Amino acid sequence: MNAFRYAQAHDVASALASVAGDPGATYIAGGTNVIDLMKENVERPALLVDITGLPLRGIEPTAHGVRVGALAVMSDVADHPAVARDFPAVAQALLLSASPQLRNMATIGGNLMQRTRCAYFRDASQPCNKRAAGSGCGALGGVNRRHAVIGGSEQCICTHASDLAVALLAVDAVVHVRGRAGERSIPIEHFHVLPGTTPQRETVLERGELITAVELPAAAAARNSYYLKVRDRASYEFALVSVAAALDVSAGGRIRAARVALGGVAPIPWRAHAAEAALVGKPANAQTFAAAAAAATRGMRSYGQNGFKIALTQRAVARALAHAGGAA
Amino acid sequence: MEFGKVTRRRFLWRSALPTIAVVGLDPRLSVAAQAVASISVVRAQGPEPIPVTLNVNGKPHALQLEPRVTLLDALRERLGLTGTKKGCDQGTCGACTVLADGRRVNACLTLAVMAQGKSITTIEGLASGDQLHPLQAAFIEHDGFQCGYCTPGQIMSGVALLSEKRPTDETSVREWMSGNICRCGAYPNIVAAIRATAGRSA
Amino acid sequence: MNPLVGAPVDRVDGRLKVTGAATYSAEVALPNLAYGVMVLSSTASGSVAAIDVAAARRAPGVIDVMTSRNAPRVDAKSKGAGDRTLMVLQDDVVYYDRQPIAVVIADTFEHATDAASLVRARYAKAAAITRFDDAAEYKPGAGGRDPDLRKGDASAALAQAAVKVDHTYVVPVEHHNPMEPHATVAQWDGDRLTVYEATQGVVSARRKLAQVFGLPPTGVRVVAKFIGGGFGGKGTLWSHAVLAAMSAKLVGRPVKIALTRPQMFGSVGFRPRxxxxxxxxxxxxxxxxxxxxxxxxxxxxxxxxxxxxxxxxxxxxxxxxxxxxxxxxxxxxxxxxxxxxxxxxxxxxxxxxxxxxxxxxxxxxxxxxxxxxxxxxxxxxxxxxxxxxxxxxxxxxxxxxxxxxxxxxxxxxxxxxxxxxxxxxxxxxxxRSPASALVQVRADGSATVRSAGVDIGTGAYTVFTQVAAEALGLPVARVRMELGDSAFPNAPNAGGSTLTASAGSAIKLAALDARAKLLALAGNDPAALAGGADAIAALLRRAGLATLEGHSDAKPGDEQxxxxxxxxxxxxxxxxxxxxxxxxxxxxxxxxxxxxxxxxxxxxxxxxxxxxxxxxxxxxxxxxxxxxxxxxxxxxxxxxxxxxxxxxxxxxxxxxxxxxxxxxxxxxxxxxxxxxxxxxxxxxxxxxxxxxxxxxxxxxxxxxxxxx
Missing domain, CATH: 3.30.365.10 (Aldehyde oxidase/xanthine dehydrogenase, molybdopterin binding domain)
Structure with a gap:
């Protein structure tokens, strides 16, 4: 790990000012991602601004849902009764993430900002356009069992590692951020950006902008949401494929609203719009779910070792929809 | 109710709120005033060693540490508390598990400087004198270890699990202990030790 | 039969392990200890054409940077049974990815780790065989062992068989990943070398270290009181252990090298494909x-x-x-x-x-x-x-x-x-391999048993205590088992399911030797020993002896x-x-x-x-x-x-x-x-x-x- 200066921020504005104006500065909260990457020399910040003292830890039920402070740790959010009740996919995704220890440390804001587990990104001796622009993508033609089958580019086929973000997509969460220019709110679907030709850019945040809260809007579909994580071992592993499904089904069994989001398949948490379109207005049954599952994989391609994710995604979507629809 | 549209409407409505209501800042200051007032507020220290006080097992320890020193290395290399183990130094094995204000965390991904003000409990602080913590005794009785290297982390994690009031059926304990890898494969014995201890204290 | 052997006795080292008091190799506290961090290659074949260590040398706290230019000369080529060729900076050839190419030695772990990241190597790359399928198959002849066994005519019989199955099975490369990463603390006292090493065999490690450094075996001591899992991976001496001793020699201070988890996939062996x-x-x-x-x-x-x-x-x-x-x-x-x-x-x-x-x-x-x-x-x-x-x-x-x-x-x-x-x-x-043991009975009715064998988590401390206690007629609590020091009587590696058969037999024989001597003191009256610890204590006191020793040198016979x-x-x-x-x-x-x-x-x-x-x-x-x-x-x-x-x-x-x-x-x-x-x-x-x-x-x- 490189030597760095350390500062504690006591208010949001000073935190923003110190990071926005200093290209060598970065925030630290739970530290589970940035410390890990600093040990690999992937991140070498000159200044770490500790934001754990900021008053952004609360988890508050509101008239319209639940507002989760960016510094709330994963375990507290998962354990919150309103989250578990109204946004089961969110609680499930959190509890299927990492380990109890890491969930006690890692924050919601940090979770959204976490960087890919791509082995080429994490290994400073290897080519990676995200880490070293223009050096190439080692995963193309390399060890890519865990890599993206959709949304990648010639420059980058990494996957986003967050379970939470996938569940947030399915409940239409909104990310509140604060920059020097002020506050803005970003629907989670527009928060992460595809690698394209600039894989080093991962979110729409400007330098220094800080996530302050994530808002979970209450909705019938969110209450009927389900998170399915498929992995090799039974726990403590990143997803091979994950699915967050949310369904609002009428008393007559017709689907009024649907969200399908995928993890482990793309450089960003992936919203499967085609699958959603195949669901809305249809009866909530196995046939509909199968059609939606097939639609979810449209546009997916193999890069060598990861082609199995296409079939796996299809089956996982069908399974997750069955759960969300109460049929599993 | 139409799912997407409602949300979008609320998102616009929400963003129109005054900033203070959203981020919980000091309501006496405007955003601009806060930005201006704050420019030189954060005081950076390091990279050379800075004073760090760690409260470990009820005792304060005043140290001079570079900010990059992890809690794990501070315990092992500075304080001689080598019971907390370094298995991966990457948050992937749990051997370094300690309690921070009673909650289990990975010491390898915690900067010592950020552990200040917290009450840190390590394996060395678990027994009272010669009297082992019941879970320590249960690990011996159930042979919950072989080489012993992951054991302090397992026990600290198990102690936390018990205080978290998680369900203690076998499946739950397995899942809630999955952040601690045991390569010798003592898992079922670890589960037995935890369940026996839970049964005793219940 | 005495019920001690076979009984489900709790581990005698259990208390040390559940309280964090069991210390492993990287935890040995020595004054003036310096930290070594290896720099590993990022190419699988060729040579290090140039290595830039200037930035690392200038970094805070760095004591020295060891490369092939300044590394002490050692014998890295000689090999005994079970030895691996060591990659210890005697030349610039690179044979595999993550091969050691330098060691940065500094006053703290953080300084050494940071400085190691500043070392830059340029490679002259050579063609590498990285795919198993591309490598030519050959018949090994190492050790004069015939790798083949034939009886009858298997292919003819297969051709004529009523039922046949004929398939190919693949097991990939696997890595041991014991929870304790390999670690070495090396200290020189003049020409004498002491190494605290995460090893499954202190005697074999001593032999190898002595050979590498041209020392008599008596000039090297290897200690492994507790090791955090081995599974075979710690069964042979690897390059980092020698590099730690070389580093200690270079800087004139004790040096610790503890591998990182990624380095555990480098030069410390694996299960072959x-x-x-x-x-x-x-x-x-x-x-x-x-x-x-x-x-x-x-x-x-x-x-x-x-x-x-x-x-x-x-x-x-x-x-x-x-x-x-x-x-x-x-x-x-x-x-x-x-x-x-x-x-x-x-x-x-x-x-x-x-x-x-x-x-x-x-x-x-x-x-x-x-x-x-x-x-x-x-x-x-x-x-x-x-x-x-x-x-x-x-x-x-x-x-x-x-x-x-x-x-x-x-x-x-x-x-x-x-x-x-x-x-x-x-x-x-x-x-089974040859092994020796020493049993020392004391006048307080307790006994200490010594063997160089290492308890890698198998329970050797406990089962050996049981074996000795039963043979001596003492309770387990009165027998202290000391293991994991090459200064103790010879024992083979804890590997290949060998140690218990070998050292356990030696311990039993040494305990029986002590028992026989006690019996002789008692005028060959078994009743005089029936009282266990108190009787033994009384016997030694009467004889005016502070201690009594039993020895054994046990080895396999012709049973194989x-x-x-x-x-x-x-x-x-x-x-x-x-x-x-x-x-x-x-x-x-x-x-x-x-x-x-x-x-x-x-x-x-x-x-x-x-x-x-x-x-x-x-x-x-x-x-x-x-x-x-x-x-x-x-x-x-x-x-x-x-x-x-x-x-x-x-x-x-x-x-x-x-x-x-x-x-x-x-x-x-x-x-x-x-x-x-x-x-x-x-x-x-x-x-x-x-x-x-x-x-x-x-x-x-x-x-x-x-x-x-």
């Missing part, structure tokens, strides 16, 4: 007429490592025609090494999968098929000193509930999940020439397979082992349990993944190199089939550390076939292989 062809020919009733077991395994371009992968095919079943061959392929990788049941674990996956396939081909129950092929002699005609395979299969089947199994593939379900039940037989040879000596077992797995997602979870596991005398039922069952857990990892998870373009391992951490976590492991029941084998050694033990893994992966793979109807012949069995 094996590709095995197993062909079985049988009569219509399933009796084997031919067995062909051909192994092709990975080794490095500079060392030859060969495990006896096919060896168990000469032991498990009788057949008139048998061919076992071993071939190697040289790859630009580090040298493979022993890993829990090296050979047998992989060989069993192939042979016992093939037996399962034969059972289906013949239409006979897999247990019945194995019983029909049971044998009283090994392939060379030697009788078994004892053999409990039949009892293990029968008792295990009973406990497991084998009779509930519907043999048809994909016929059993639990809700949505497919249920599969599988069995595999297991065997592992009984080894007379008998085939092996442990046997049967392992049963029940799996749940998600038919849509391809995920496999082991739901139940039952072991039955006949492994000689069990010294401690509790620690023995833990060994068997550990073997089953390793089998789960091998069957379902473990897979070191190389980028074949570069030869670099791309999952060098515990998040992507997957070993089982708690949630992967069900209840594991182990039945011990009692055996009283008078032939193996003085204490009747056969060794139990390895056999637990031997049949485990095959049992799981066979259960997966039973659940799904899909036969997976390449491990690990991951979802993509079952998606169909």
């Amino acid at each position: 094996t590709v095995q062809r197993v062909a079985l020919g049988a009569a219509a009733d399933g009796r084997l007429t031919s067995l062909v077991h051909e192994t092709s395994a990975q080794t490095s371009v500079f060392d030859e490592f060969m495990a006896g992968t096919g060896a168990l095919s000469a032991v498990l079943y009788g057949t008139p025609n048998l061919t076992i061959t071993h071939r190697l392929r040289r790859v630009n990788s580090a040298t493979p090494t022993f890993m829990r049941a090296p050979g047998e674990s992989c060989g069993s996956f192939a042979l016992e999968s093939a037996m399962d396939e034969l059972a289906y081909a013949v239409g006979v129950d897999p247990i019945e098929l194995r019983l029909r092929n049971d044998t009283d002699v090994d392939a060379q005609g030697l009788p078994f000193s004892s053999r409990a395979l039949r009892q293990c299969l029968e008792q295990g089947a009973e406990r497991f509930g084998w009779s509930r199994r519907d043999p048809r593939p994909r016929s059993m379900r639990d809700g949505r999940m497919l249920v599969g039940m599988g069995v595999a037989a297991a065997t592992y040879p009984t080894h 020439q007379k008998y085939a000596m092996h442990s046997f077992g049967a392992q049963f797995a029940e799996v749940r397979v998600d038919p849509d997602l391809g995920t496999v979870r082991v739901a139940r596991f039952v072991n039955a082992f006949g492994a000689g005398r069990i010294l401690n039922e509790k620690t023995a069952k833990s060994q068997f349990l550990g073997g089953a857990v390793w089998g789960i990892g091998m069957a379902l998870l473990e897979d070191t993944r190389y980028d074949e373009r570069t030869g670099r391992i791309m999952n060098a951490n515990l998040a992507e190199y997957l070993v089982p976590v708690n949630a992967d492991v069900p209840a594991v029941e182990s039945i011990i089939v009692p055996e009283d084998d008078p032939h193996v050694n003085e204490i009747g033990v056969k060794g139990i550390g390895e056999i637990g893994i031997v049949g485990a992966a095959a049992a799981i793979a066979n259960a997966v076939y039973h659940a799904t109807g899909t036969r997976v012949r390449e491990l690990p069995i991951t979802p993509e292989k079952l998606l169909g």
Whole structure:
């Protein structure tokens, strides 16, 4: 790990000012991602601004849902009764993430900002356009069992590692951020950006902008949401494929609203719009779910070792929809 | 109710709120005033060693540490508390598990400087004198270890699990202990030790 | 019989381990200790054309940077049995990715680690063989051992067999990943070297260090009081240990080198990739007429490592025609090494999968098929000193509930999940090496026992205490066992299930020697010793002795020439397979082992349990993944190199089939550390076939292989 200066921020504005104006500065909260990457020399910040003292830890039920402070740790959010009740996919995704220890440390804001587990990104001796622009993508033609089958580019086929973000997509969460220019709110679907030709850019945040809260809007579909994580071992592993499904089904069994989001398949948490379109207005049954599952994989391609994710995604979507629809 | 549209409407409505209501800042200051007032507020220290006080097992320890020193290395290399183990130094094995204000965390991904003000409990602080913590005794009785290297982390994690009031059926304990890898494969014995201890204290 | 031996005594080192007081090699506190961090290559073949250490040297706290330019000259070439060629900066040649190319030595861990990241190497790259399939196969001749065994004419018999199965099975590279990373603390006192080393054998480590540094064995002391798991990976001395001692010499201070987890995928060995062809020919009733077991395994371009992968095919079943061959392929990788049941674990996956396939081909129950092929002699005609395979299969089947199994593939379900039940037989040879021991009885009625053997988590401290206490007539609490110091009486490595048979026998003989001397003091009146510790204390006081010593030098006799000596077992797995997602979870596991005398039922069952857990990892998870373009391992951490976590492991029941084998050694033990893994992966793979109807012949069995 490189030597760095350390500062504690006591208010949001000073935190923003110190990071926005200093290209060598970065925030630290739970530290589970940035410390890990600093040990690999992937991140070498000159200044770490500790934001754990900021008053952004609360988890508050509101008239319209639940507002989760960016510094709330994963375990507290998962354990919150309103989250578990109204946004089961969110609680499930959190509890299927990492380990109890890491969930006690890692924050919601940090979770959204976490960087890919791509082995080429994490290994400073290897080519990676995200880490070293223009050096190439080692995963193309390399060890890519865990890599993206959709949304990648010639420059980058990494996957986003967050379970939470996938569940947030399915409940239409909104990310509140604060920059020097002020506050803005970003629907989670527009928060992460595809690698394209600039894989080093991962979110729409400007330098220094800080996530302050994530808002979970209450909705019938969110209450009927389900998170399915498929992995090799039974726990403590990143997803091979994950699915967050949310369904609002009428008393007559017709689907009024649907969200399908995928993890482990793309450089960003992936919203499967085609699958959603195949669901809305249809009866909530196995046939509909199968059609939606097939639609979810449209546009997916193999890069060598990861082609199995296409079939796996299809089956996982069908399974997750069955759960969300109460049929599993 | 139409799912997407409602949300979008609320998102616009929400963003129109005054900033203070959203981020919980000091309501006496405007955003601009806060930005201006704050420019030189954060005081950076390091990279050379800075004073760090760690409260470990009820005792304060005043140290001079570079900010990059992890809690794990501070315990092992500075304080001689080598019971907390370094298995991966990457948050992937749990051997370094300690309690921070009673909650289990990975010491390898915690900067010592950020552990200040917290009450840190390590394996060395678990027994009272010669009297082992019941879970320590249960690990011996159930042979919950072989080489012993992951054991302090397992026990600290198990102690936390018990205080978290998680369900203690076998499946739950397995899942809630999955952040601690045991390569010798003592898992079922670890589960037995935890369940026996839970049964005793219940 | 005294009840001490065999009793499920709690580990005598348990208290140290649960309180954090057991100290491992990296935790030895020495004044003025410096920290060494290795810089590893990022190319698999060629040479270091230039290495820029200027920035590292300028970095705060750096004491020195050791490269081939300034490294002390040592003998890195000589090799004894079990030794690996060391890569210790004597030249600039690079043979594999993550080979040590420099060591940065600094005053703190942080300074050394940071400075190591500033070292820049430029390589003159040479062509590398990074794909196993690209490497030419050759017949190894190391050690004068014939890697082949032939009896009858296996290929002719196969051609004529009524029933045949003939398939290829693959086990990928796996890494040991003990929870304690390798670590060395080295200290020089003039020409005397002391090394605190995470090793499975302090005596073999001392021999190697003495050879490397041109010292007499008495000039080197190696200490390993506790080691955090070995599994074979710490069974030979690796480059970093020598680099630590060289660094200490260079800077004139004690130096610690502790490997990072990614470095654990570098120069410290692994299970080699094996590709095995197993062909079985049988009569219509399933009796084997031919067995062909051909192994092709990975080794490095500079060392030859060969495990006896096919060896168990000469032991498990009788057949008139048998061919076992071993071939190697040289790859630009580090040298493979022993890993829990090296050979047998992989060989069993192939042979016992093939037996399962034969059972289906013949239409006979897999247990019945194995019983029909049971044998009283090994392939060379030697009788078994004892053999409990039949009892293990029968008792295990009973406990497991084998009779509930519907043999048809994909016929059993639990809700949505497919249920599969599988069995595999297991065997592992009984080894023994020379060993000595010292027992010192004191006038307070206590005793101290010393052996250089290392307790790697097997329970050696405990079972040796039991053996000594029983022979001395003392309670366990009055016997103190001291292990893991090369200054203590000779013992072999804790590896190959050898240590307990060897050092345990020596300890028993040394204790009996002390007992005989006590008896002589008592005028050969056994009644005078009946009072245990108090009687012994009184006896020594009367004789005016502060201490009394018993010694032994024990070694194997000619039993290896007379008998085939092996442990046997049967392992049963029940799996749940998600038919849509391809995920496999082991739901139940039952072991039955006949492994000689069990010294401690509790620690023995833990060994068997550990073997089953390793089998789960091998069957379902473990897979070191190389980028074949570069030869670099791309999952060098515990998040992507997957070993089982708690949630992967069900209840594991182990039945011990009692055996009283008078032939193996003085204490009747056969060794139990390895056999637990031997049949485990095959049992799981066979259960997966039973659940799904899909036969997976390449491990690990991951979802993509079952998606169909």
